[in-house]
Amino acid sequence: MKQxxxxxxxxxxxxxxxxxxxxxxxxxxxxxxxxxxxxxxPVTARPAAPPPPVPSRQALELIEKARQAGRKGNHLIANKLxxxxxxxxxxxxxxxxxxxxxxxxxxxxx
Numbered sequence: 001m002k003q004x005x006x007x008x009x010x011x012x013x014x015x016x017x018x019x020x021x022x023x024x025x026x027x028x029x030x031x032x033x034x035x036x037x038x039x040x041x042p043v044t045a046r047p048a049a050p051p052p053p054v055p056s057r058q059a060l061e062l063i064e065k066a067r068q069a070g071r072k073g074n075h076l077i078a079n080k081l082x083x084x085x086x087x088x089x090x091x092x093x094x095x096x097x098x099x100x101x102x103x104x105x106x107x108x109x110x
Contacts, residue, residue: 059089070099 055063062085070078082096 055085055089055091059085059092062088063092066096070097073099075099 062081066078066081066085069075069081078099079096082092086092086094
């Protein structure tokens with residue numbers, strides 16, 4: 001990326017050198033113009049990774065119903081609701097969670 005302005009300035013400067021008209025002033029103006037534009041360009045801050053997509057409201061309601069069914073022990077109904085939520089929104093993970101972990105009082109143990 002840094003080579004493109006240098007190549008551009010050398011080509012322009014060599015063309016002005018051939019014309020023999022204001023070689024030093026035109027080259028310095030071009031270089032100053034490029035330096036000013038490169039330093040004043042806004043730097044766009046991009047996140048390291050795109051944020052994960054947020055499921056739709058309807059999919060979130062189905063996920064909550066699936067979790068409630070999973071806590072009650074209705075794993076078949078919970079899986080069906082989870083898969084139905086996945087058809088509404090592709091942001092829902094394809095595989096449902098392990099429903100027995102939903103029943104445990106401390107799902108995260110160290």
